[in-house]
Amino acid sequence: MKEYILNNSLVSHKMGVLRDKNTSTKEFREIIKELSTLLCYEAFRDVETYEREIDTPMSKITAKRINMDDYVFVPILRAGLGMMDGILQAVPTATFGFIGLYRNEETLDPVEYYFKMPSDIARRNIILLDPMLATGGSAVNAIGQLKKHGVKDIRFLCIVASPQGLEAVQTAHPDVRIYAASLDKGLNDQGYIIPGLGDAGDRIFHTVD
Numbered sequence: 001m002k003e004y005i006l007n008n009s010l011v012s013h014k015m016g017v018l019r020d021k022n023t024s025t026k027e028f029r030e031i032i033k034e035l036s037t038l039l040c041y042e043a044f045r046d047v048e049t050y051e052r053e054i055d056t057p058m059s060k061i062t063a064k065r066i067n068m069d070d071y072v073f074v075p076i077l078r079a080g081l082g083m084m085d086g087i088l089q090a091v092p093t094a095t096f097g098f099i100g101l102y103r104n105e106e107t108l109d110p111v112e113y114y115f116k117m118p119s120d121i122a123r124r125n126i127i128l129l130d131p132m133l134a135t136g137g138s139a140v141n142a143i144g145q146l147k148k149h150g151v152k153d154i155r156f157l158c159i160v161a162s163p164q165g166l167e168a169v170q171t172a173h174p175d176v177r178i179y180a181a182s183l184d185k186g187l188n189d190q191g192y193i194i195p196g197l198g199d200a201g202d203r204i205f206h207t208v209d
């Protein structure tokens with residue numbers, strides 16, 4: 001399994017509201033948060049667990065636990081920050097690292113400007129966060145930076161993926177699992193996802209009217 005697309009009518013309903021250009025910033029943020037929580041649950045569906053004996057009020061059982069210290073959540077600035085609240089809803093003790101990237105508007109190539117991780121990053125598993133997987137250039141670059149620091153296990157969570165972005169990541173980094181709320185039709189000439197939802201960063205941070 002290299003990609004997982006949420007296939008659910010309630011998710012489709014929420015995506016419809018998210019895509020609507022008349023949706024308010026407040027509602028846009030809330031839906032990004034909800035979908036990020038859902039994606040986080042999917043990303044943890046099959047992760048390693050350990051067992052611990054506990055007493056319920058009724059009996060003794062062997063319960064499953066995840067070692068959350070093994071995981072670091074990494075939003076790609078800026079728009080990935082919009083997914084943090086949703087992650088915290090699912091994992092309130094989450095550890096975070098940050099990668100700063102923006103797309104050069106003409107070439108669409110990613111430009112690196114920030115990289116800040118916990119010191120023992122090479123032994124951790126990474127959940128990379130960015131709402132948009134368009135050409136895939138930003139995700140491919142971010143994953144490449146993490147691998148240069150010794151990271152081996154990476155899952156990428158996005159709200160909207162394009163077929164081109166999926167292919168780019170799967171070609172450059174076939175070991176990375178991708179989770180998306182929607183797989184859209186394609187890209188326009190400016191590298192925006194169609195139908196997409198526009199500029200995710202601008203809509204999350206209310207930097208355009």
Ligand code: PRP
Binds near residue numbers: 101130
């Ligand atoms: C957006 C988005 C991704 C990138 C996706 O960021 O959040 O990081 O574009 O496009 P790609 O797959 O073609 O690389 P943007 O460059 O607009 O920066 P911002 O989040 O700071 O607004």
Ligand code: URA
Binds near residue numbers: 196198
């Ligand atoms: N970045 C966005 O925010 N939206 C797109 O459609 C493509 C890249």
